[in-house]
Amino acid sequence: MLSLMLASFLPLLLLCRISLCQYSSDQCSWKGSGLTHEGHTRDVEQVYLRCSQGSLEWLYPTGAIIVNLRPNTLSPAAARLSVCIKPSKDSTGTNIYLDRNGKLRLLLREQDQAEGKVHCFSIREGALFIEAVPHTDISRRITAFQYELVSDRLRAEAQSPGAPCQPCSDAEMLLAVCTNDFVARGTIKTVGPEEDHASVSVEISHLYRQKTHVFVSGGVRVRSWTGNIKMPLQCGVKSGEGEFLFTGTVRFGEAWMGCAPRYKDFLRLYHEAQLQGTNPCHVETD
Template identity: 90%
Template sequence: MLTPMLASLLPLLLLSRISFCQYSSDQCSWKGSGLTHEGHARDVEQVYLRCSEGSLEWLYPTGAIIVNLRPNTVSPAAARLSVCIKPSSDSRGTNVYLDRNGKLRLLLREQDQAQGKVHCFSIQEGALFIEAVPHTDISRRITAFQYELVNDRVGPEAHSLGAPCQPCSDAEMLLAVCTNDFVARGSIKKVEQQEEHSSVTVEISRLYRQKTQVFVSGGVRVRSWTGHIKMPLQCGVRSGEGEFLFTGTVRFGEAWMGCAPRYKDFLRLYHEAEQQGTNPCHVDTD
């Protein structure tokens, strides 16, 4: 059921898609104020964000904005991207919809935003239509979220990013070592079942790469790192003996597990591919 305001805005969106001036944008982040909309709350502003990650902050929202999230390069791979947004814990004042050719689907209600949960969707599902919820007092209303464009097997909302617990193929495993946000050799120390995911405590004996500091060094004299990697609950991961090669992505500062073969299995696969000349990149396995 469309709200009265949303119903009144749809003809404007379908017929003209009028763009209004942006307040401040660096192509990665946007910050605006609805105070300039008070006199013409029917205005719909087009916002264009063209980075792999960034943020949006809309103070005192009135009317509506359309947020177009696109990568900064054009390629066939862009069609396979997903968008993940993480609302701020104090985000309020709007409902968030997906808008595809004028057809709207509710993504996030105002009352749900304070939970700060990550929501993901395919970039082909459309732009974000953010509609202000009418309030007598808008002085305490701010809608804010972070966003990231992703192309992974798993993530904070695994159902939106592919099959979460399906074993990696040989080709996926070799490619993950070359392209993932982190690659590390180590062991599983503890697994904790939390409300919506599993948190895997790992000890790293060799760190090949990490996008951000998700693994912390034990000190100058200790050549080891520790950290936590998240996985969907349904994967049923357990602590166990032996070494693994952990790969995965970093989402909003948190590590999420991708391919994680036993290290001896990866080593066998890597050397076989090396002999056949099919390795996508070189890994120092000494």
């Protein structure tokens, strides 16, 4: 059945590549409507997204679109990138394929998108070919997902984020402070389960760095921030007294915990490394 379906789309792909493609300008996010295809359903629109992260929203999908995800700079390292997409849990109306030189491989069926799980593939595997599934009523069909470009090395982490439930080594701890997406000093307020992970509510007294605004300021007169950090349920984290140094990564706008030593333990380690001249970077401490 799948082979017949793919064969039926080869003329459509060829037609698109010869003369009927519509091209959009380079951008980070794209929003379009299948209603523009009503009069020429054989057109396949080419969409080019050239940022490290962004989103796509296709309302009332009809026909098909080809989404080309590329970095905004040309580099030999680009061939070692992976693309990760996270469908909205309300995403519906299409099947998503990988298109490499006209050969299609099914990536996500329409019903799979509602799971909202992250799916990654090498950038060398091709573009996304998003095909509308025929429905009598398309008024409530919207295909939507977020995407990120990550190194092949971080591909597994992007699909299953969250650090393993074991303490970081001293070297890992010091490096995390220099390289992670967020670094913050604060306390744990509450811990609550959310589906397959735990959500740790934190109050931040010193925000060293954050890649995106995962922690929200308490206001101009209040030097504190609040936010939530996710981590695997099996880690069994609990709320408690004392200050921690939270580090970790940001995946699709969500903070995931990495190394999180007690702040006093980090201070001891940092000052020891400072005396030995082995600190990978400078950190402002009390």
